Amino acid sequence: MEPVLQALANGVIIGAIVALTAVGLSLIYSILDLTNFAHGDTVTVGAYAALAVNIAWGVSPWVGVLVGMLVGAVISVVLEVVLWSKLRRSGADRVTLIVVSIGLALFLRNLIIFIYGTSSVSYQVPVEQALLLGPVMLTPQQIQVTAAAALAALAVHLILQYTTIGKAMRALADNMDLAWVSGVNVDNVILWTWVLGGLLAAGGGALYAFTRPINPNLGWFLLLPMFAAIILGGIGNAYGAMLGGLLIGVTQELSALVIPNHYKLAVGYAVMIAILFLLPRGLLGKEELT
Amino acid sequence: MNLLSYLLGFATNLVIFALFSLGLNLQFGHTGLINFGHVAFMGVGAYTMVIIVLSGAPLWLAMLVAVITAGAFGLLIGLPVIRLRDDYLAIVTIGFAEIIRMVLNNESWLTRGPQGMFGFPVPFENLGLSPLGHRALFLAWVLLTAGLVFWLVNRLTGSPWGRVLKAIREDETVASSLGKNTVAYKLQALVIGAMIAGLAGVQLALFLRYINPRNFMPLTTFVAWLIMIMGGVGRNWGVVIGSMIYFGLNAATQQFMARGLGPLTGGQVGALRMMLVGLILVLLMLYRPQGILGRKEEMTLES
Numbered sequence: 333m334e335p336v337l338q339a340l341a342n343g344v345i346i347g348a349i350v351a352l353t354a355v356g357l358s359l360i361y362s363i364l365d366l367t368n369f370a371h372g373d374t375v376t377v378g379a380y381a382a383l384a385v386n387i388a389w390g391v392s393p394w395v396g397v398l399v400g401m402l403v404g405a406v407i408s409v410v411l412e413v414v415l416w417s418k419l420r421r422s423g424a425d426r427v428t429l430i431v432v433s434i435g436l437a438l439f440l441r442n443l444i445i446f447i448y449g450t451s452s453v454s455y456q457v458p459v460e461q462a463l464l465l466g467p468v469m470l471t472p473q474q475i476q477v478t479a480a481a482a483l484a485a486l487a488v489h490l491i492l493q494y495t496t497i498g499k500a501m502r503a504l505a506d507n508m509d510l511a512w513v514s515g516v517n518v519d520n521v522i523l524w525t526w527v528l529g530g531l532l533a534a535g536g537g538a539l540y541a542f543t544r545p546i547n548p549n550l551g552w553f554l555l556l557p558m559f560a561a562i563i564l565g566g567i568g569n570a571y572g573a574m575l576g577g578l579l580i581g582v583t584q585e586l587s588a589l590v591i592p593n594h595y596k597l598a599v600g601y602a603v604m605i606a607i608l609f610l611l612p613r614g615l616l617g618k619e620e621l622t
Numbered sequence: 623m624n625l626l627s628y629l630l631g632f633a634t635n636l637v638i639f640a641l642f643s644l645g646l647n648l649q650f651g652h653t654g655l656i657n658f659g660h661v662a663f664m665g666v667g668a669y670t671m672v673i674i675v676l677s678g679a680p681l682w683l684a685m686l687v688a689v690i691t692a693g694a695f696g697l698l699i700g701l702p703v704i705r706l707r708d709d710y711l712a713i714v715t716i717g718f719a720e721i722i723r724m725v726l727n728n729e730s731w732l733t734r735g736p737q738g739m740f741g742f743p744v745p746f747e748n749l750g751l752s753p754l755g756h757r758a759l760f761l762a763w764v765l766l767t768a769g770l771v772f773w774l775v776n777r778l779t780g781s782p783w784g785r786v787l788k789a790i791r792e793d794e795t796v797a798s799s800l801g802k803n804t805v806a807y808k809l810q811a812l813v814i815g816a817m818i819a820g821l822a823g824v825q826l827a828l829f830l831r832y833i834n835p836r837n838f839m840p841l842t843t844f845v846a847w848l849i850m851i852m853g854g855v856g857r858n859w860g861v862v863i864g865s866m867i868y869f870g871l872n873a874a875t876q877q878f879m880a881r882g883l884g885p886l887t888g889g890q891v892g893a894l895r896m897m898l899v900g901l902i903l904v905l906l907m908l909y910r911p912q913g914i915l916g917r918k919e920e921m922t923l924e925s
Contacts, residue, residue: 367709369716419908427656428907430712431851434658434844435903438896446893552840556720559713594728601717605702608710 334467339585341468345543347581348481353536353554354561354573355488356408356529362505362568363525364416365426369433371533371558372551373440378404378534379541379550380444386455393455397480397538404534408526411436417519437552444548452545473542480539484532485574492570497524505568556597557584560604566617575615579603630757631829632873634764638825640865641768642842643849644775644858645818650847651856652779653811654791656712659699659719660819660846665726665838667692667820668827672739673732681743685824692820695722696813704808719840726835738834745828764825771818776858778814787811788856841896848899851906854913863914871898 357371381403382396415436419429462471491498500521503511512518537550561580565572580600587599607614642664649655671688675681703714726733733739746759778784789797790804798804827833849868853860878891886894906913 367712369712415904415908424907427654427708428911430656430709431847432904432907434847435900435907438841438844438900439904440900442893442896442900446890446897449889556713556717559717563710563713592728594724598721598724601721604717605714608706608714609702 335589336586337467338469339589340582341470341474343582343585344578345474345478345581346585347578348478348485349536349540349543349577350554350557350561350581351574351577352481352484352532352539354558354565354577355532355570356525357533357558358562358565358567358573359501359505359525359570360529361562363501363508363522364420364429366416366429367426367433369430369555370411370436370440371433371529372553372555373437373444374404374408374530374533374551375537375540375554376444376546376548376551377407377440377537379537379546380448380548381534382538383453383455383541383546386457387453390456393457393538393542396455397535400538401531401535404537405527405530408530408533409523412523412526417522441548441552448548450547452547454545455541477539477542481536484535488528488532488570488574491528497521501525501528502570505570553597556604557581557600560600560607562614563604564607564614566614569614569616572614572616627754627757630754630761632869634757634761634829636865636869637761637764637768638822638829639845639849639869640861641771641825642819642822643846643853643861643865644768644772645815645822646846647850647856647858647861648775648779648787648818649811649815651850651860652784652791653787653808654708655704655808655812656708657715657812657815658712658840658843659715659717659722660815661838661840661842662699662715662719662722663692663695663816663819664823664826664842665719665722665835666695667823668833668837669726669733669739669823670820671824672742672827672833675742676739681745685821688824689817689820692823693813693817696816697809700809700812704805704812716840716843719838719843723835723838726838733835736834736836738832740832742827742831744831760829764829767821767825771821772858775814775818779858783807783810791856844903845899848903851903851911851913855911857913860913867914871895 353371353375356374357368360366360368360371378400382393382400384396385391385399386393386396415432419432457473460472462469463475492502493499500511500516501524503514503516504518504521504525508518540546540550540554557580558577561576562573563576564579565574565576580603583603584596584600588596591599642660645663646657646660649657667688670691671684674684674687699715699718703711706714727735729735730737744760745763746756749756749759751759779787786797786802786807789800789802790807794804826837830837845868849861849864851864852867853862853864872895875891875895878886879888879895882888883891
């Protein structure tokens with residue numbers, strides 16, 4: 333029983349991070365019809381920005397998380413202005429956008445490699461004693477990370493339900509044309525969606541760096557679980573993305589009890605394929621996939 | 623002497639990657655299938671050939687089985703996912719390639735894991751040729767097989783079969799309303815493309831005489847995409863042109879990769895090179911989506 337509970341706890345931690353990072357991927361996917369393969373690299377950028385200020389200035393990594401989030405949002409907005417909006421205006425189709433996002437992903441990842449190299453790095457924080465919570469062993473940082481992720485998820489909920497811009501995001505993800513004729517300022521909402529997605533992706537990356545040393549491939553390896561999460565949760569639904577992320581994280585960690593640890597990622601992938609066939613709309617989605 | 627040897631190796635690499643990209647061009651350029659896991663078929667081809675030949679089978683048999691196995695993997699991944707919309711196909715194929723790489727890395731009993739596989743026989747090694755002579759003969763052999771495949775693909779894409787593929791790319795609903803079994807056509811394109819990638823993998827293994835999972839990183843797939851797009855999507859000759867441009871660029875920066883460039887380390891130059899690959903992909907899609915020589919109609923920007 334104890335290994336199961338421990339795996340469950342680990343799954344919730346990684347799942348919470350995937351949940352946060354997947355929100356932006358899902359909203360952008362549905363609002364802009366953009367399958368953004370560079371989203372994982374926004375996660376990486378956030379993590380490295382957080383590490384950079386923590387290591388260079390010696391400030392708390394939590395300040396680093398905030399800086400990382402800011403950097404993630406700024407980069408997302410800049411890319412929207414100089415790249416994505418241009419492509420949309422020229423009427424680029426979905427395939428073109430996908431190829432551009434791949435090029436962008438290569439660029440961002442290698443920019444990080446150029447600056448920081450490929451070896452693993454972690455925050456400069458004192459090592460803390462792991463706590464025994466009943467049968468489960470957790471470090472204080474793991475608990476803080478999970479709490480922070482829960483707080484962020486709550487913030488997303490409040491934004492989507494109670495702010496005008498959040499409601500508009502949901503409306504756009506639901507039905508772009510209907511939202512547009514209802515007088516929603518589409519460009520403005522798109523910009524704020526990038527801000528929200530960038531903040532969460534980069535924040536998720538910065539939180540991830542608390543749980544283990546990271547390298548420039550961090551976002552790449554999170555990308556498949558993120559896609560699995562949004563397909564499981566139903567594309568275009570922010571709650572679905574969070575639920576999907578949590579479920580994928582837990583499934584992957586639990587699977588490691590019965591199959592070799594290094595095939596964890598394959599399990600998330602198998603779940604994704606199964607969902608595409610059995611439940612193509614995902615748990616909370618409404619969009620047709622084929 | 624040294625330069626000649628280098629040029630022979632350069633040309634061999636170029637031809638192998640043109641062949642690899644030719645398979646992708648059949649899938650994406652002609653049929654519109656987004657295959658982001660092309661490198662998996664190359665890896666399957668290379669590893670199958672090496673594993674079989676090391677078990678004592680003759681080389682030609684190992685090569686044949688390798689190409690067929692790569693095609694079988696195309697069928698395996700294609701059967702469940704070929705009906706999916708293009709973006710899901712992209713996600714699923716990329717995941718497939720990552721899982722293949724995971725297997726290559728971890729199933730050491732079969733693949734020797736990260737250590738890689740070597741010590742297998744290669745063609746023409748028992749003819750008593752000088753290393754240079756061997757390189758030249760090997761290039762001729764790669765050119766011959768690639769040329770043959772190119773000729774076959776060119777015939778196929780120019781045939782009624784190839785025109786159905788293009789019809790599917792342009793509008794699958796129209797193609798199927800004309801009574802074409804579009805799923806079958808798409809599967810055929812995927813499988814043939816996978817077999818071509820498998821053959822490229824076989825040739826790569828024979829050329830390098832050593833393979834390990836790092837030869838089959840996702841980046842290799844995107845290099846093929848870059849080659850195809852630079853040369854012009856949907857044009858078979860384009861992959862040759864694209865491959866020339868890519869490896870020309872590669873060679874131009876190779877010096878600096880080893881020595882560094884001013885204050886930059888070799889690793890940094892390598893990263894810069896990959897940044898350039900990404901940037902060219904983005905800029906081509908922004909300003910010249912039909913490639914350097916391609917026709918605009920082959921990849922329209924109008925949705």
